[in-house]
């Protein structure tokens with residue numbers, strides 16, 4: 390299991406009683422950058438939600454960052470989330486506090502106590518996304534691309550073994566999308582595993598990588614044609 394970050398066998402994903410995805414078997418290894426593509430409504434978000442414990446795994450077996458999704462209980466979900474970094478399309482920053490305080494809030498909520506260590510960590514993650522000088526600002530004082538970089542910094546706070554990014558460039562213009570993508574690429578080059586759901590084929594062409602597709606209730610790997 391050492392090099393395997395995610396392994397699913399015969400997994401089915403349901404929304405209420407509706408079958409969204411069927412018979413998913415796949416593996417993601419440490420260090421990979423994997424895209425998840427598919428039409429609107431094909432099940433990308435439902436797939437991601439199963440991985441971060443928002444949808445229970447009812448059929449099949451799954452292991453993610455050494456946690457068994459099948460036997461995991463409600464009380465184990467915070468532990469799972471701490472081993473994952475999750476990035477959403479709409480950033481989800483707290484509007485009533487500065488960037489530094491957004492990050493501090495997450496550290497405190499995940500058990501950090503030492504203020505000096507917290508400040509050092511915040512500086513480190515802001516530096517990784519090129520936002521070291523913006524910590525004093527409020528979210529609404531930043532552009533969409535900057536807010537997404539902060540959301541990526543937030544995802545890095547607890548050194549996650551896997552980053553799940555659900556349409557991280559969905560609200561950004563093409564140029565800003567490329568800038569955010571460069572940040573994700575750098576993070577991946579530094580050794581972190583990333584699974585990114587996206588509609589953005591231009592990004593995939595610019596940064597080709599292993600690609601999974603949701604279609605017709607299935608998830609399968611697609612081979613990219615050379616361009």
Ligand SMILES: Nc1ncnc2c1ncn2[C@@H]1O[C@H](COP(=O)(O)OP(=O)(O)OP(=O)(O)O)[C@@H](O)[C@H]1O
Nearest residue numbers: 404405407409427428429430431432433434435436
């Ligand atoms: N909370 C819910 N309750 C019931 N059905 C849902 C719920 N969320 C999604 N679905 C259904 O599950 C299917 C898959 O939706 P999902 O959001 O996973 O697709 P998606 O590929 O992420 O779409 P998009 O690209 O638009 O975000 C759709 O048919 C959708 O209507």
